[in-house]
Amino acid sequence: xxxxxxxxxxxxxxxxxxxxxxxxxxxxxxxxxxxxxxxxxxxxxxxxxxxxxxxxxxxxxxxxxxxxxxxxxxxxxxxxxxxxxxxxxxxxxxxxxxxxxxxxxxxxxxxxxxxxxxxxxxxxxxxxxxxxxxxxxxxxxxxxxxxxxxxxxxxxxxxxxxxxxxxxxxxxxxxxxxxxxxxxxxxxxxxxxxxxxxxxx
Numbered sequence: 696x697x698x699x700x701x702x703x704x705x706x707x708x709x710x711x712x713x714x715x716x717x718x719x720x721x722x723x724x725x726x727x728x729x730x731x732x733x734x735x736x737x738x739x740x741x742x743x744x745x746x747x748x749x750x751x752x753x754x755x756x757x758x759x760x761x762x763x764x765x766x767x768x769x770x771x772x773x774x775x776x777x778x779x780x781x782x783x784x785x786x787x788x789x790x791x792x793x794x795x796x797x798x799x800x801x802x803x804x805x806x807x808x809x810x811x812x813x814x815x816x817x818x819x820x821x822x823x824x825x826x827x828x829x830x831x832x833x834x835x836x837x838x839x840x841x842x843x844x845x846x847x848x849x850x851x852x853x854x855x856x857x858x859x860x861x862x863x864x865x866x867x868x869x870x871x872x873x874x875x876x877x878x879x880x881x882x883x884x885x886x887x888x889x890x891x892x893x894x895x896x
Contacts (some may be wrong), residue, residue: 696854696862696863696864697790697850697851697854697858697863697864697865698863698864698866698868699715699865700820700865700866700867701746701867702726702818702819702820702867702868703778703819704819705819705820705823706873707823710820710823710827711827712823713824713827713863714745714827714828714829714864716770716823716862716863717734717735717736717824717828717832718736719741720735720736720741721735721742721861721863722734722735722742722743722745722746722860722861722862723735723741723861723862723863723865724826724837724853724854724857724861724863724864724865725820725821725834725848725865725867726818726820726823726867726868726870726873727790727816727818727820727834727864727870727875727881728789728790728817728818728821728875728892729790729816729836729870729871729873729874729892730836730838730848730871730873731806731837731838731847731848731849731850731853731870731874731875732834732835732837732838733746733749733750733834733835733837734790734821734824734832734833734834735832735833736828736830736833737761737772737802737805737826737830737831737832737833738802738830739824739833740802740803740804741772741783742833743759743804743833746805746833746835747759748876749817749836750816750835751829754760758837759805759808759809759811759812759833759834759844760792760811760812760814760823760832760833760834760835761812761814761831761834762814762815762816762821762825762831762832762834762849763813763814763815763825763831764815764822764825764831765815766780766783766784766787766815766836766889767793768781768830768831769783769813769815769860770798771798772797772798772800772801772811772831773795773796773797773798773811773813773878774795774796774797774798774836775795776873776880778884779793779795779880779885780882780886781811782878782880782895784850784896786853786893786895786896787815787817788817788818788822789815789816789817789876790816790817790833790873790875790876790891790892791814791815791875791876791893791895792812792813792875792876792877792878792879793812793813793876793878793880793881794810794811794812794813794877794879794880794881794888795810795811795813795881796810796881797809797810797811806871809840810866810881812877814834814873814875815862816875818867820865820867833835836874837853837857838874842848844856844872847870847872848869848870848871849869849870850865850866850867850868850869850870853870854866871892873891873892874889874891874892875889875891875892875893876891876892876893876894876895877888877891879888880885880896
């Protein structure tokens with residue numbers, strides 16, 4: 696199923712419907728401020744495992760990311776020192792993934808993981824879905840090595856490829872080709888471990 700949403704003013708009724716799909720164990724593909732991504736509720740163990748499997752990732756070793764709605768939500772699931780907090784406050788929402796040490800409140804499926812990636816994309820569709828959901832969404836880009844550009848940027852072709860595997864594809868316009876910038880904040884000094892779409896300020 697393909698749903699068209701406009702980032703400037705995403706339809707509230709559709710946002711509620713999408714959040715309901717996620718709460719009921721659904722898996723979606725959504726736009727971000729960088730590339731299109733898979734998404735599911737972080738408490739949906741089967742969904743998290745499915746996304747890891749479709750990406751050919753070992754869940755025990757994969758670096759999975761959460762999309763959060765606001766910084767106060769981050770502190771529920773990850774540990775932020777003052778340096779990390781100020782850096783995130785200045786750069787989010789934006790095209791960054793911040794790697795933080797996980798907290799004791801991580802969902803059961805993530806208990807064996809010491810770190811978690813935090814995303815807060817500058818995309819109203821993604822942020823409104825998470826706000827309505829009431830907790831973060833686990834996310835991973837739809838990129839695979841064999842994909843052509845069209846099948847990772849064009850929502851209609853994304854739906855053609857993945858529509859039978861996910862519950863919903865959100866058409867938020869053409870997606871990008873550049874990943875987020877990954878910033879590791881688990882050591883004394885933040886370190887950029889992957890240069891991407893964002894430049895830290």
